[in-house]
Amino acid sequence: MTDDKRINQMREQLPEPTLRRLPWYLAYVRLLLDAGVEYVSSTQIAKEINVDASMIAKDLSFLNIKGKTRIGYEVASLVHELQDFLGFKVGHNAVMIGVGSLGGALIHDSGLANYGLRIVAGFDIRHDVVGTTLCGIPIYDISELDQRLATLNAEIGVIAVPIDHAQEVSDLLVKAGIKALWNFTPFRITAPQDVVIQNTSIYAQLAVMYNRMGKQM
Amino acid sequence: MTDDKRINQMREQLPEPTLRRLPWYLAYVRLLLDAGVEYVSSTQIAKEINVDASMIAKDLSFLNIKGKTRIGYEVASLVHELQDFLGFKVGHNAVMIGVGSLGGALIHDSGLANYGLRIVAGFDIRHDVVGTTLCGIPIYDISELDQRLATLNAEIGVIAVPIDHAQEVSDLLVKAGIKALWNFTPFRITAPQDVVIQNTSIYAQLAVMYNRMGKQM
Numbered sequence: 001m002t003d004d005k006r007i008n009q010m011r012e013q014l015p016e017p018t019l020r021r022l023p024w025y026l027a028y029v030r031l032l033l034d035a036g037v038e039y040v041s042s043t044q045i046a047k048e049i050n051v052d053a054s055m056i057a058k059d060l061s062f063l064n065i066k067g068k069t070r071i072g073y074e075v076a077s078l079v080h081e082l083q084d085f086l087g088f089k090v091g092h093n094a095v096m097i098g099v100g101s102l103g104g105a106l107i108h109d110s111g112l113a114n115y116g117l118r119i120v121a122g123f124d125i126r127h128d129v130v131g132t133t134l135c136g137i138p139i140y141d142i143s144e145l146d147q148r149l150a151t152l153n154a155e156i157g158v159i160a161v162p163i164d165h166a167q168e169v170s171d172l173l174v175k176a177g178i179k180a181l182w183n184f185t186p187f188r189i190t191a192p193q194d195v196v197i198q199n200t201s202i203y204a205q206l207a208v209m210y211n212r213m214g215k216q217m
Numbered sequence: 218m219t220d221d222k223r224i225n226q227m228r229e230q231l232p233e234p235t236l237r238r239l240p241w242y243l244a245y246v247r248l249l250l251d252a253g254v255e256y257v258s259s260t261q262i263a264k265e266i267n268v269d270a271s272m273i274a275k276d277l278s279f280l281n282i283k284g285k286t287r288i289g290y291e292v293a294s295l296v297h298e299l300q301d302f303l304g305f306k307v308g309h310n311a312v313m314i315g316v317g318s319l320g321g322a323l324i325h326d327s328g329l330a331n332y333g334l335r336i337v338a339g340f341d342i343r344h345d346v347v348g349t350t351l352c353g354i355p356i357y358d359i360s361e362l363d364q365r366l367a368t369l370n371a372e373i374g375v376i377a378v379p380i381d382h383a384q385e386v387s388d389l390l391v392k393a394g395i396k397a398l399w400n401f402t403p404f405r406i407t408a409p410q411d412v413v414i415q416n417t418s419i420y421a422q423l424a425v426m427y428n429r430m431g432k433q434m
Binding site: 014016019020022023024026027028030031034048049050051086087088090092101102104105106108109110111112115116117155156163164179180182185186187188190196198200201202203204205206207208209210211212213214 | 231233236237239240241243244245247248251265266267268303304305307309318319321322323325326327328329332333334372373380381396397399402403404405407413415417418419420421422423424425426427428429430431
């Protein structure tokens with residue numbers, strides 16, 4: 001069995017809460033690696049990131065790594081396995097739709113490249129940005145989307161347009177063959193079943209935070 | 218009973234999934250309001266945003282608004298009630314810790330102000346940004362946090378620093394009396410129970426998206 005097949009099989013069984021926690025562990029063990037730490041136990045991780053140790057051990061059991069009794073996991077291997085498993089080591093080409101305040105910021109965010117997201121082009125409708133580059137990334141007119149995507153080899157469309165254009169650009173992206181939509185607008189875009197939609201509305205998170213704050217008062 | 222008390226009572230009973238959906242409805246009905254539409258039914262909302270109509274009706278029953286048979290909800294009232302209920306109309310003062318790529322972008326994002334978040338100051342350690350302003354917002358040295366917070370009247374600390382400083386700045390913010398932490402790093406910060414923590418790790422969302430993409434292939 002190839003590595004890819006093995007990872008895909010493990011992913012099939014993976015509960016989403018586990019998947020959401022794995023990046024937390026990665027963030028922490030990366031710090032340990034940078035600090036020169038060689039081994040870490042699930043108890044230590046638990047203490048640092050406030051998650052139950054038995055849950056961590058169970059989550060990590062989905063990975064191709066075994067901890068040693070009384071020593072724990074080898075930090076370098078754990079970082080490697082987590083990055084690999086989470087897809088952060090494979091480069092995923094993406095296009096940014098809307099290079100205004102948020103879209104432009106995401107292009108500037110070098111952190112995304114560390115997590116495997118390679119933004120290869122931006123698209124907008126504003127004359128003052130079309131034809132320019134941002135961090136070396138060309139910005140095209142949205143009307144060229146179809147034609148440009150034919151050669152860009154992008155699988156992900158990142159949507160950072162005003163909400164009243166969210167569905168419209170989603171439809172354009174799907175029509176052009178994009179396989180996943182990362183939606184930063186608070187609008188609930190719809191797409192055919194075989195297209196992955198990931199919603200990241202930071203404003204909705206604000207509502208949850210305000211609500212929790214209200215309860216504390 | 219005052220309006221605030223009434224809203225707080227309703228919030229107590231509110232399930233979090235409902236709370237997460239309310240901003241979606243708001244995003245959609247705002248579009249209708251801009252387009253001059255006067256009434257909308259839960260069936261129409263359901264069709265547009267891909268959520269079950271009965272669930273929408275149930276979610277909206279937590280608000281102080283009633284739909285009319287065969288006509289639906291008055292759009293302007295629905296926008297007003299949703300904004301009010303979600304806390305988007307109250308200005309919440311916040312400080313931005315770390316004004317690098319992501320933090321700087323969030324300061325630029327005028328969308329946040331529309332959702333009630335007023336960033337009143339930024340803090341950083343880099344000499345080239347400390348002492349400057351960004352969109353009219355002053356950037357101070359992190360060593361001045363305590364002193365500045367005494368007069369800024371901020372309740373929220375937004376954390377956009379490198380992950381190895383996330384816990385450190387959280388501790389500083391809590392010590393200075395901040396009541397809520399909006400954490401944009403992938404590090405799981407911890408804080409005393411009476412401090413609200415809202416985690417928005419966009420990189421963790423990437424992992425979930427990659428995983429779903431793998432399953433589709």
